[in-house]
Amino acid sequence: MRLACTTLYLHKGGSRAEEYEDAFYPRRGHVVYRRRSADSHLSKRFAVADGATESLLAGAWAGVLVRAFCVRVAPGRKEPHVTYARAIRQWSRYVDQYRDEREARAQPIRWYEEPGLEKGAFATFLGLQLDHDSDGLRWTAWALGDSCLLHVRDGHLVDAFPRQPGDTFDTSPPLAFSKGDVAVLAEYTECRSGTFRWNDAFLLLTDAVAAWSLGAVARGSLDWQQLLDIEGYGADAEAEFGQWVEGLRSTGEMKNDDVTVMRVSIEG
Amino acid sequence: MSDPFGAGDAGKTKAQGVADAVNRLLQELSIKCAKEEGVRDYFHIAVIGYGARVGPAFGGTLSGRDFVPISEVADNPARIEERMKKEDDGAGGLIERSVKFPIWFEAKAEGGTPMTAALTRAKSLVDSWLAQHPSSYPPIVIHLTDGESTDGDPSGVADEIKLQVSADGSVLLLNMHLSSEPGSPIRFPDNESGLPNDYARMLFRMSSYLPRHMQQLVAGEGQNASDGTKGFVFNAELPDVVSFLDIGTRTSELR
Numbered sequence: 001m002r003l004a005c006t007t008l009y010l011h012k013g014g015s016r017a018e019e020y021e022d023a024f025y026p027r028r029g030h031v032v033y034r035r036r037s038a039d040s041h042l043s044k045r046f047a048v049a050d051g052a053t054e055s056l057l058a059g060a061w062a063g064v065l066v067r068a069f070c071v072r073v074a075p076g077r078k079e080p081h082v083t084y085a086r087a088i089r090q091w092s093r094y095v096d097q098y099r100d101e102r103e104a105r106a107q108p109i110r111w112y113e114e115p116g117l118e119k120g121a122f123a124t125f126l127g128l129q130l131d132h133d134s135d136g137l138r139w140t141a142w143a144l145g146d147s148c149l150l151h152v153r154d155g156h157l158v159d160a161f162p163r164q165p166g167d168t169f170d171t172s173p174p175l176a177f178s179k180g181d182v183a184v185l186a187e188y189t190e191c192r193s194g195t196f197r198w199n200d201a202f203l204l205l206t207d208a209v210a211a212w213s214l215g216a217v218a219r220g221s222l223d224w225q226q227l228l229d230i231e232g233y234g235a236d237a238e239a240e241f242g243q244w245v246e247g248l249r250s251t252g253e254m255k256n257d258d259v260t261v262m263r264v265s266i267e268g
Numbered sequence: 269m270s271d272p273f274g275a276g277d278a279g280k281t282k283a284q285g286v287a288d289a290v291n292r293l294l295q296e297l298s299i300k301c302a303k304e305e306g307v308r309d310y311f312h313i314a315v316i317g318y319g320a321r322v323g324p325a326f327g328g329t330l331s332g333r334d335f336v337p338i339s340e341v342a343d344n345p346a347r348i349e350e351r352m353k354k355e356d357d358g359a360g361g362l363i364e365r366s367v368k369f370p371i372w373f374e375a376k377a378e379g380g381t382p383m384t385a386a387l388t389r390a391k392s393l394v395d396s397w398l399a400q401h402p403s404s405y406p407p408i409v410i411h412l413t414d415g416e417s418t419d420g421d422p423s424g425v426a427d428e429i430k431l432q433v434s435a436d437g438s439v440l441l442l443n444m445h446l447s448s449e450p451g452s453p454i455r456f457p458d459n460e461s462g463l464p465n466d467y468a469r470m471l472f473r474m475s476s477y478l479p480r481h482m483q484q485l486v487a488g489e490g491q492n493a494s495d496g497t498k499g500f501v502f503n504a505e506l507p508d509v510v511s512f513l514d515i516g517t518r519t520s521e522l523r
Contacts (some may be wrong), residue, residue, distance in 0.1 A: 015308075019303070019308075050515070050517070052518070052519045053515050053516025053517045053518040054300060054515065054516065054517065054518055054519045055517075055519050056302060056303055056304050057304050058303075060304075098304075102305075107305065109341075110300040110302075110343075111348065111368045111370060112295075112298040112302065112307060112342045113302050113305075114300075114368075115299050115304075116299065116302050119519075122517075122519040124517075171516065171517055171518050172512055172517075172518045173517065174522055175517070175519060175520075175522075177519075177521055177522065179521075180521065180522065184522050184523065185522065188522050191306070207517075236391050257516070
């Protein structure tokens, strides 16, 4: 089995590129994994997270979450508990280092930043694990918030998780919290699993593009299938993706927000 | 204007009560828009003071300015006071903690209450904003007052403010009457029946109907809210109007 993962993203219109607060892993725009031999077990993880606007260091927290899920995975450990516990541990060190670094460059924390740093950081989380072993092809996903997974076969939607076509998206989804209780975060996290086939694809989408895609599916429009054709190579692909998103924003079809599209294709 | 403010704030004048409310509003708005290493300009703010004169009310380096981006507001309070705040100590008691309280707007107890002139000035700022930013989120006028108008009936100019629109919706006029009068506070009523006098009824009529998302926030506080609910409080402390403002994903801890 060969897995090809392609990710394209764009910051919110009117913001600077460095103000993008989604995160994804694998971090490179295009990456391919292959099963080593016919009898080996291939298990790979993919994740997106969306840092909340009303939160300081939200993009950094989203980054910590996706790495905690995808990097140095311990097989058999209980998810999503392991990911949240690891992320919360790493976050406390991150914030201490951030404060030290601000002091070191003579930019101490300002009065208006302090309450947000005290409060903690918030982000949605969506993680996908794909397994290929002697039992066949299985997927498992965990979601907290409104970042969505779409399972696609032959250009048709097989499954959407955790939101469904026609669902409304609002500004108060449940969020992974850097000072949260692991058990509580896990309780709110939804989990789903299933089987997949050769040539299926999975899309991991943050909320603006997820709402647009699931809205299109609900209307019977095939526009969302354009996401299956994205190419992740180089500046031309990024520019083309940017123009496409900005076009949808300008007509009001897509909410003006950070956008992340990760496509995982299964190639036999 | 130098009357005592409220029963629980010994020694605080009405003017000081309003000034504290404005400063707290600017503080909370700055914190809401704060990101690491700066405040994002989700809002531009103008503060109009009215008393002996009607005009821009920012102090310090912002003095004389009308609309100021929120990042500049946050970085330029006239001064920062240290105030003691009582907090739960987690063991059933209270502890006092020093907190920073930025001041942009100083209390002034002088002159009358020229509400009509103040709202006329607000309307002219709204007009100029909309001429320059016709597609923006519609401006919100938050009118804080502690007394009755001394320059005539402001209802006409209030109606003119509410008729202004951007491509994204109607201008909102919220009337917040912060009072030292005895009596129960009234928050976001949807009819006039419980209002104590003609002045309260006039302010109610002058206020905009709350849009749906603001109704939901009022309802989330355990209060009835309907399409008839107005952006009006009477004889009350300043409510959390900053929570009415949407800038993106809201955060709250799961329990």
